[in-house]
Amino acid sequence: MHFVAALDRVPGLRGILCLFEGVCSGAADGYARAIGRPASTLLHLGPGLGNSLANFHNARKARSAVVNIVGEHATPHLQVDAPLTSDINTFARTVSSFVRTTASPADVGPAASETVAAAWGPPGAVATLIVPADHSWTEGGVPGAKALLTPPAPVSDATLRRVAELVRLAGATILLGGTTVNPRALAAAHRISAHTGAKVALARNAGRFSLGRGRFQPVTVPYFPEGALPLFADTRNLILVESEVPVSFFAYPGIPSYMVPDSCTTTILARRQDDGTGALEALAELIGAGPAILVDPARPEVVDDDVPLTLEALGRTAAALLPENSLVSDECVSSAVPIQTALRTAAPHEEMPVTGGSIGQGLPVALGAAVACPDRKVVAFDADGSAMYTLQSLWTMVRENLDVTVIILANRRYRILDIEMRRTGANGFGSLAEAMIDISRPELDFVKLAAGMGMESGRATTAREFAKLTREAFGRRGPFLIEAVI
Amino acid sequence: MHFVAALDRVPGLRGILCLFEGVCSGAADGYARAIGRPASTLLHLGPGLGNSLANFHNARKARSAVVNIVGEHATPHLQVDAPLTSDINTFARTVSSFVRTTASPADVGPAASETVAAAWGPPGAVATLIVPADHSWTEGGVPGAKALLTPPAPVSDATLRRVAELVRLAGATILLGGTTVNPRALAAAHRISAHTGAKVALARNAGRFSLGRGRFQPVTVPYFPEGALPLFADTRNLILVESEVPVSFFAYPGIPSYMVPDSCTTTILARRQDDGTGALEALAELIGAGPAILVDPARPEVVDDDVPLTLEALGRTAAALLPENSLVSDECVSSAVPIQTALRTAAPHEEMPVTGGSIGQGLPVALGAAVACPDRKVVAFDADGSAMYTLQSLWTMVRENLDVTVIILANRRYRILDIEMRRTGANGFGSLAEAMIDISRPELDFVKLAAGMGMESGRATTAREFAKLTREAFGRRGPFLIEAVI
Numbered sequence: 001m002h003f004v005a006a007l008d009r010v011p012g013l014r015g016i017l018c019l020f021e022g023v024c025s026g027a028a029d030g031y032a033r034a035i036g037r038p039a040s041t042l043l044h045l046g047p048g049l050g051n052s053l054a055n056f057h058n059a060r061k062a063r064s065a066v067v068n069i070v071g072e073h074a075t076p077h078l079q080v081d082a083p084l085t086s087d088i089n090t091f092a093r094t095v096s097s098f099v100r101t102t103a104s105p106a107d108v109g110p111a112a113s114e115t116v117a118a119a120w121g122p123p124g125a126v127a128t129l130i131v132p133a134d135h136s137w138t139e140g141g142v143p144g145a146k147a148l149l150t151p152p153a154p155v156s157d158a159t160l161r162r163v164a165e166l167v168r169l170a171g172a173t174i175l176l177g178g179t180t181v182n183p184r185a186l187a188a189a190h191r192i193s194a195h196t197g198a199k200v201a202l203a204r205n206a207g208r209f210s211l212g213r214g215r216f217q218p219v220t221v222p223y224f225p226e227g228a229l230p231l232f233a234d235t236r237n238l239i240l241v242e243s244e245v246p247v248s249f250f251a252y253p254g255i256p257s258y259m260v261p262d263s264c265t266t267t268i269l270a271r272r273q274d275d276g277t278g279a280l281e282a283l284a285e286l287i288g289a290g291p292a293i294l295v296d297p298a299r300p301e302v303v304d305d306d307v308p309l310t311l312e313a314l315g316r317t318a319a320a321l322l323p324e325n326s327l328v329s330d331e332c333v334s335s336a337v338p339i340q341t342a343l344r345t346a347a348p349h350e351e352m353p354v355t356g357g358s359i360g361q362g363l364p365v366a367l368g369a370a371v372a373c374p375d376r377k378v379v380a381f382d383a384d385g386s387a388m389y390t391l392q393s394l395w396t397m398v399r400e401n402l403d404v405t406v407i408i409l410a411n412r413r414y415r416i417l418d419i420e421m422r423r424t425g426a427n428g429f430g431s432l433a434e435a436m437i438d439i440s441r442p443e444l445d446f447v448k449l450a451a452g453m454g455m456e457s458g459r460a461t462t463a464r465e466f467a468k469l470t471r472e473a474f475g476r477r478g479p480f481l482i483e484a485v486i
Numbered sequence: 487m488h489f490v491a492a493l494d495r496v497p498g499l500r501g502i503l504c505l506f507e508g509v510c511s512g513a514a515d516g517y518a519r520a521i522g523r524p525a526s527t528l529l530h531l532g533p534g535l536g537n538s539l540a541n542f543h544n545a546r547k548a549r550s551a552v553v554n555i556v557g558e559h560a561t562p563h564l565q566v567d568a569p570l571t572s573d574i575n576t577f578a579r580t581v582s583s584f585v586r587t588t589a590s591p592a593d594v595g596p597a598a599s600e601t602v603a604a605a606w607g608p609p610g611a612v613a614t615l616i617v618p619a620d621h622s623w624t625e626g627g628v629p630g631a632k633a634l635l636t637p638p639a640p641v642s643d644a645t646l647r648r649v650a651e652l653v654r655l656a657g658a659t660i661l662l663g664g665t666t667v668n669p670r671a672l673a674a675a676h677r678i679s680a681h682t683g684a685k686v687a688l689a690r691n692a693g694r695f696s697l698g699r700g701r702f703q704p705v706t707v708p709y710f711p712e713g714a715l716p717l718f719a720d721t722r723n724l725i726l727v728e729s730e731v732p733v734s735f736f737a738y739p740g741i742p743s744y745m746v747p748d749s750c751t752t753t754i755l756a757r758r759q760d761d762g763t764g765a766l767e768a769l770a771e772l773i774g775a776g777p778a779i780l781v782d783p784a785r786p787e788v789v790d791d792d793v794p795l796t797l798e799a800l801g802r803t804a805a806a807l808l809p810e811n812s813l814v815s816d817e818c819v820s821s822a823v824p825i826q827t828a829l830r831t832a833a834p835h836e837e838m839p840v841t842g843g844s845i846g847q848g849l850p851v852a853l854g855a856a857v858a859c860p861d862r863k864v865v866a867f868d869a870d871g872s873a874m875y876t877l878q879s880l881w882t883m884v885r886e887n888l889d890v891t892v893i894i895l896a897n898r899r900y901r902i903l904d905i906e907m908r909r910t911g912a913n914g915f916g917s918l919a920e921a922m923i924d925i926s927r928p929e930l931d932f933v934k935l936a937a938g939m940g941m942e943s944g945r946a947t948t949a950r951e952f953a954k955l956t957r958e959a960f961g962r963r964g965p966f967l968i969e970a971v972i
């Protein structure tokens with residue numbers, strides 16, 4: 001309460017109201033991914049923190065910096081087991097790299113500084129500061145020192161020299177993750193690859209991918225093992241750049257968890273806390289790599305036919321119209337491949353994937369990214385089932401007049417569960433199980449849902465309708481929702 | 487996945503799909519409160535469990551029995567830190583009295599039996615069973631033994647005799663909680679009170695209150711200390727029946743946490759695991775209490791005037807029309823007093839309050855209660871801010887054609903925060919803080935939101951419109967939403 005009241009007294013704080021804590025946590029993740037600096041969330045005791053955890057799980061996996069402030073009962077009130085009393089520390093530990101409870105009013109400032117530094121990293125982390133109410137309402141607080149922020153560590157010459165040897169050998173694969181799916185690092189990786197023949201791949205769990213025409217676009221490690229295993233089948237030396245040995249998303253009977261051969265050796269060029277981008281540039285210099293020639297994909301064209309909308313048409317149209325420098329929040333789930341494939345032909349942009357597999361992040365991440373970058377178009381591709389997790393995001397997008405286009409991929413089905421059920425050997429399921437993955441009954445009407453939160457919208461069932469609505473949404477500023485029935 | 491596939495093979499299981507895990511957990515709570523037996527939730531790893539925690543917090547405080555099944559990665563996959571990997575045990579411990587991870591396929595059956603028994607209690611509890619995927623897909627499972635369910639423990643004669651002495655003394659207050667706000671226990675408490683002059687009060691955190699005409703209706707402990715402190719000011723002997731010493735919901739500067747005087751002595755008639763109802767009946771017999779005379783409140787009348795809708799008119803009309811034996815889910819928050827007061831004049835019914843102070847339970851609890859009791863009308867009174875937490879509940883109400891009337895109390899404001907800000911001394915807040923409790927911009931349109939999930943609805947801005955819509959909703963079977971603009 002005192003923190004909220006302070007908004008009017010302390011300049012430079014912008015309060016953004018969300019109707020559900022899962023929106024706050026996802027928005028803070030999106031803010032950090034877009035701009036590389038932490039936002040702060042303000043949550044209410046254990047249950048408020050509980051509602052935020054699923055999206056903080058994704059933030060944790062993305063190494064997004066978040067300063068998470070949680071109000072706690074006044075210290076003397078904790079002994080009485082009031083209704084809202086719970087073990088906030090345990091709630092917090094599930095997703096936080098750093099948890100700190102203030103010890104006194106005078107400790108609030110120093111504790112806040114420590115929390116900001118812990119969130120910053122590198123790598124970024126969810127850092128949680130728990131503040132009992134009496135530490136807010138009692139006199140004696142003092143501002144903390146400016147948080148001491150550490151830059152990423154440079155990679156040693158010895159490491160560079162060792163990797164310079166390995167990268168020349170047959171079967172070298174460089175896996176870019178963390179902060180290194182950015183234009184500078186991609187250009188360096190391209191030079192190294194062109195000079196040595198090393199393969200380059202992108203880890204799935206980087207928080208932000210710089211993609212599109214004019215950029216080196218290595219393959220992203222596929223979601224399913226049958227795609228990922230062939231990619232690494234000939235890998236003898238895996239070189240990790242702010243990434244880890246790639247693993248399967250889920251385990252399946254008879255399929256290995258690690259996607260690289262057992263015989264493969266792994267070498268770390270840059271750890272998560274290191275300057276992977278600087279390391280790649282230094283490595284390119286060290287091996288004497290010259291400029292590499294980029295072959296761009298053909299420009300996509302809008303599909304303007306009066307035919308039922310398909311994912312392929314949707315992807316091509318969106319790619320053709322996507323404004324340069326857009327931020328794309330990607331929660332396509334089972335619809336991902338055609339859209340991601342098409343977006344590689346689009347103008348240069350950045351994509352933010354679901355890093356931790358917890359659905360419900362797509363709209364909040366778009367929200368946070370739009371707050372961080374008001375001069376960039378933000379586009380959220382969101383599956384219908386996922387969008388329903390944190391649909392309250394639309395309200396804050398309208399309230400803050402954020403420049404977000406939301407594209408709902410409405411297949412009326414938890415199709416990913418359908419796929420996974422068959423893969424885990426639970427196939428041959430009957431009508432009762434089938435009903436558990438069918439969300440067509442009753443039909444969700446996202447145009448009405450959006451209108452209920454004051455957002456303009458339209459529905460597309462044909463390629464032409466989708467092209468028309470997308471032109472309209474991308475051609476204006478402000479929030480707009482397209483329900484794409486596929 | 488295998489659990490879902492089993493729906494078609496194992497008779498007697500009813501699968502109910504919810505679009506968000508917080509709806510599942512709240513619905514399981516409502517089921518348990520309505521029928522006194524556990525439902526089971528099926529959740530997906532740490533993040534799915536995370537989304538359920540806020541409503542499980544309320545279930546924990548209500549002592550509702552829930553069998554919470556959480557899928558985990560296959561055991562060999564846990565070492566590889568896949569995207570969805572998290573510490574599920576820590577997530578679970580925040581709300582569960584019992585957490586068990588299966589040790590092998592053969593252990594799934596016995597572990598399930600233990601979990602059911604732990605959920606059952608008494609008192610009821612959230613009991614969590616974590617099942618790694620390979621324990622589902624590997625042969626070797628065996629059904630567990632039927633869970634050994636314990637009845638509540640009878641209260642000893644020595645305790646009854648001791649309380650029989652105390653209850654005759656001046657300044658005795660009997661506090662009913664747990665399962666004892668039921669017609670039998672209330673009738674016994676009434677006889678005891680009439681015979682001895684002892685005061686009777688209802689603990690706020692009982693899961694289910696039997697109220698309405700024809701029943702003894704003691705005062706419920708008020709939410710704010712300035713109401714609760716006078717209630718207990720003359721209490722010298724507090725007698726607890728499945729309840730605890732009453733405490734303030736929040737702490738406030740200069741106000742005590744305990745609502746009884748320091749000089750008061752506390753005696754436990756029945757613990758949470760005991761048969762409090764049997765103890766009250768035995769106590770009434772022991773002290774020779776005769777029948778007590780019930781004075782019912784006047785019957786309420788529908789307010790049919792063409793005037794702007796007020797909470798008082800809303801309460802009176804709802805009370806006048808409420809079908810006998812209804813189940814009321816009460817998440818009125820700052821609108822509670824006029825509605826709860828009016829409902830005491832209604833036909834006999836049962837109310838289910840927000841036991842743990844975590845908002846977003848009102849609609850899910852109504853959903854679960856309607857599943858448990860298909861022959862009873864369920865009415866959810868829900869504040870607009872709270873309703874937005876788990877609005878996905880409407881979809882499942884429509885899908886299962888549940889007999890629920892949802893009444894949204896739309897004051898376009900987080901009014902409880904407004905009140906609490908002033909109480910904690912953070913008053914005098916300015917326009918930026920004010921904006922954080924104002925949800926009028928953009929305006930939420932619950933009629934459109936309901937339509938987006940296939941639910942019929944109407945909006946009332948006058949007393950007459952509310953009366954018309956309430957007659958319509960209560961007079962039919964099936965889901966209907968009323969947006970009451972107050």
